[in-house]
Amino acid sequence: MSIYALAVGVSDYSLIGEQNLDFCKNDIEHVSKALTKGLSVKPEQIFKIGENRVVKKQSLIDTLKNFKFDVEHEDTFIFYFSGHGCISRDGYHILVFSDGHIKTEDLIEYFNKINVKNKLLIFDTCHSGHFKINGLPSLDYESSLEKFLGTGYAILSSSSSNQYSYNHPDSEKQSSLFTSFFNDAIIARSLLKEGKKSLDDIINLLFQYMKIWNIKHPEYAQNPIFRSKLGGTIFFSVEQYIPYISNNYFLEQDKYRIYQVEPIHTASAKRYIVKIILKESLSLEDISKVHKEIVSIIMNIEVYTNEKDEKHWTGKLENNIFCYYGQSEDDILNSNFLCKTVWVDDTQDKSWWYRLSNRSKFINDVYFDINSNYKTLKEFYVTHTAEEATLIHQTKVILIHLVNLAERLIKAFNELLNGTSTEIQFIEEFEQISPLIKYYYFQESNLDLPSKEIKEWSAACTALSHTIHDFILFYSEHAIKNRTYDNRIACMKMTKTQYYKDLEKLKEEEKKIKYLINDVVIDLEK
Known part of the structure; x- marks a missing residue:
């Protein structure tokens, strides 16, 4: 995925008798540098108009017309x-040029037709929040998440429809107020996660910057608008990410196999x-012998999930080892174990463990926690494991x-965050949506269990279902009475990010079983 940008700054308005805006020429330079530094946009893929002010x-x-959109469909x-x-x-709303104006909605419509995956339009002008986006992105049965996610356009404006946009009062900045904070947001290293920055995180940070500014400088208040x-x-790929590769440990013995550490x-x-x-x-007495053998083995291995733990714990003695025993791989995958044995060293609270x-x-001096429901659960998993095509279809419809x-x-x-609707208006919309989310959430919860081949995909679907259900927790009648406004907003933001x-995550899992999902769609079409 590549990012292409066009930055326009109009400083000279002498032809139409309007006030010149000297800082706009600087804005396009500052934005260009921020895009390169913060989002790794190649300088040769940033095009600028207005360096000569007009x-x-x-x-x-x-x-x-002459812009050669040498881009792939996946680009931004x-x-x-x-x-x-x-x-x-x-x-x-109109954008004013050196010799006239262009209707903002016409420009939005033009850019929406550009054949790239997504578009981000940023307007730093007075009253720039005076626009609408009609409709919603819609996921349908035939569309993959890979096609749906990040497809479309977003618009960010510097002020609400009834506000002016200012130049930064700090003369050293020599730029627009909004653009200065926007640049700070996109170059923030704190937003970088696994080599990527999300548009959602950038917008959240920008809004936080502007909120603090507005409190301190009400005479220059600007409320940015995002639709x-x-x-x-959009997830912007900023730099190469090399994930920590966790080693695992496997061992085949005559009586048992260490499946995972x-x-x-x-x-x-x-x-x-x-x-x-x-x-x-094996009898429990035999398992106690296996336990002691495994503990002695584990005491001599090093397994980690991240570099920090590896540096901290390498070469140090183990404190706790928990052994879970099943009779098949299905038991392991379903977390249905015959029993658990526990070993702890003398530094731990043995009365607790x-x-x-x-x-x-x-x-034999080995602590056992025995699962008396093992056989019942094993039968349950067998009788309630769904046929793959059926479960894929049912899950997709619900999701x-x-x-x-x-x-x-x-x-x-x-x-609500834009300040263009009140919390009461949001609650009215929430009360229409909330019962439907609850209904489909419980529909997903009542589905049968997945087979091994689609277990990870199904788990990702369930995680997404739970997160969507979390949205309705913060504006229930109880939450409105017991949570503050700021707490409700913060919880909604965190849930949106999750x-x-x-x-x-689900998009990546969907790719892994794409052949199965495609087969389901084909069968339904028949």
Whole structure:
């Protein structure tokens, strides 16, 4: 994926007798540098108009006509405009050039037709929030998440429809106020996660910057406006990400197999979960011997999930080892174990880890926690594991409803953040959406279990369903009475961010079983 940008800054308005805006020429330079530094946009893929201060309408039109969009469909196009803007007599917002104006909605419509995956349009003008985006992104049965996510366009404006946009009062900045904060947001290293930055995170940080500014400088208050017709959000690939490669440990013995060693280290304890498949039926006394053998093996291995833990714990003795025993791979995947044995060293609270109950006992000085429901659960998993095509179809239908409802709720929530709707108006929309989310959430919860081949995909679907359900927790009657406004807003923002992460995770899992999903769609078409 590549990013292409067109930055326009109009500084000279002498031809039409309007006030010149000297800082707009600087804005396009500052934005260009920020795009390169913050989003790794190649300088040769950033095109600028206005370096000589004058930008006539025809100059933009000619540039757009001759603009060679040498782009793939998966690419991103960013348009930035800095200059005068106002609301015309017929009620439309217009962008003012050195010799006239262009209706903002016409420009939006033009850019929407560009054949790239997504577009981000940024308007730094007075009254630039005076625009609408009709409709919502819609996920349908035939569309993959890969096609849906990040497809469409988003618009970011510097001020609401009744506000002016200012130059930065700090003369050293020599730029627009909004553009200065926008640049700070996109270059922020704190937003970089696994080599990517999300548009959602950039917008959240920008809004936070502007909120603080408005509190301190009410005479220069500007409320940015963000509206989107994107499926999910845009994830910008900023730099190469090399994930930590976690090693695993496997061992084949005559009576058992060490299937997985899972590190669960904390800051104060080195801990492992060991999952074991028993190759034959063993008594608890036999398992106690296996336990002791496994503990001695695990004491001599090093397994980690991240570099920080590896540096901290390498060469140090284990504090806790938890061994889980199943009779098949299905038991491991379903987390249905015959029993668990526990070993802890003398630094740990043994009265806690070895606490006794009606399901625990010591055998040969080994602590056992016995699963008395093992056989019942095993039968349940067998009888309630769905046929793959059926479960894929049922899950997709439910997830389509949930995702589209979430997008609808997020659109309403964004207007609350924009300050263009009140919380009461948002609650009215919420009360229409909430029962539907709850209905489909429970529909997903009641589905049968997945087979091994689609287990990870199904788990990602369930995680997304749970996150979407979380949206409705913060504006229930109880939440409105017991949570503050700021708490509700913060929780909604965090859930929105998690929603976008879950969508990306599900997209990757969907790719892995694409052949199965395609077969389901083909069968339905027949």
